[in-house]
Amino acid sequence: MTVKRLDINQPKSFEFSNEDLTLINDTIQNYPENRKQSAVVPSLYIAQKRAGGWLPEQAILKVAEMLDMPKIRVLEIASFYSMFNLTPTGHHFIQVCGTTPCWLRGSDQIKKACNDLVGKEGEVSEDSVSWLEVECLGACVNAPAVQINEDYYEDLNYESMTALIKKIKGKKDIKVGSQVGRVSSEPKKMEKNNA
Ligand code: FES
Structure with a gap:
């Protein structure tokens, strides 16, 4: 297993599309009101798709904000699962x-x-x-x-x-x-x- 770290070259910003936001908000609705953090994996997946196949730090921050989670918790999850990439991938x-x-x-x-x-x-x-x-x-x-x-x-x-x-x-x-x-x-x- 390789150690995954945030890429050294980071874009300055990251934005979800309106469609992404609707999808994330729909996903949050699947969980009890005080459990919206449960939507973290699908939210990161949507963020990764939006960013072109990897998760820049700004995308991780945005997910943390939306789900009221500390950034480090979201980063831990993003670095644990092999389905998430912290460095750019090819098309x-x-x-x-x-x-x-x-x-x-x-x-x-x-x-x-x-x-x-x-x-x-x-x-x-x-x-x-x-x-x-x-x-x-x-x-x-x-x-x-x-x-x-x-x-x-x-x-x-x-x-x-x-x-x-x-x-x-x-x-x-x-x-x-x-x-x-x-x-x-x-x-x-x-x-x-x-x-
Ligand atoms: S060991 Fe390769 S797909 Fe399961």
């Missing part, structure tokens, strides 16, 4: 699962593909792609798996991962889900034994 953000099932199924090769075609982990490439190793994405049955923005890509190997990255960079459509044609998490098709 295409690849999260590579490195937990045991994916590791056993070759996630080192997936990280190698990212290193070879995108660059160092955590750095944003010139064409706005970045990648990060994360813990289990909950798609272990189709390991190894990655999440690119909101979608999952599964049953990967070095070749299929490099093909995905090349398509992203070439602004081509990519097929979501299993990259070997499996439907959902159905068993792998057995090869016919001709012996």
Whole structure:
């Protein structure tokens, strides 16, 4: 697990859109009146989307103000969950699962593909792609798996991962889900034994 810190380059301001504010206020209504802090995770998620995939300090402050929470409590939450980024990400953000099932199924090769075609982990490439190793994405049955923005890509190997990255960079459509044609998490098709 890596230590997450606020980025050294911070924008001076952050504003939610009216749509964001409505969404946050609706979320707050889901909780008892004196428990609006319970909306902190969805509020941070909305803030992250508004900021372009990461949480600047001003966004964290804004969430703290809205929910009447000390800034440090909101920062603790933002730095704890891997779904929140405290440094800028690329327009295409690849999260590579490195937990045991994916590791056993070759996630080192997936990280190698990212290193070879995108660059160092955590750095944003010139064409706005970045990648990060994360813990289990909950798609272990189709390991190894990655999440690119909101979608999952599964049953990967070095070749299929490099093909995905090349398509992203070439602004081509990519097929979501299993990259070997499996439907959902159905068993792998057995090869016919001709012996
Ligand atoms: S271990 Fe990779 S998705 Fe669960």
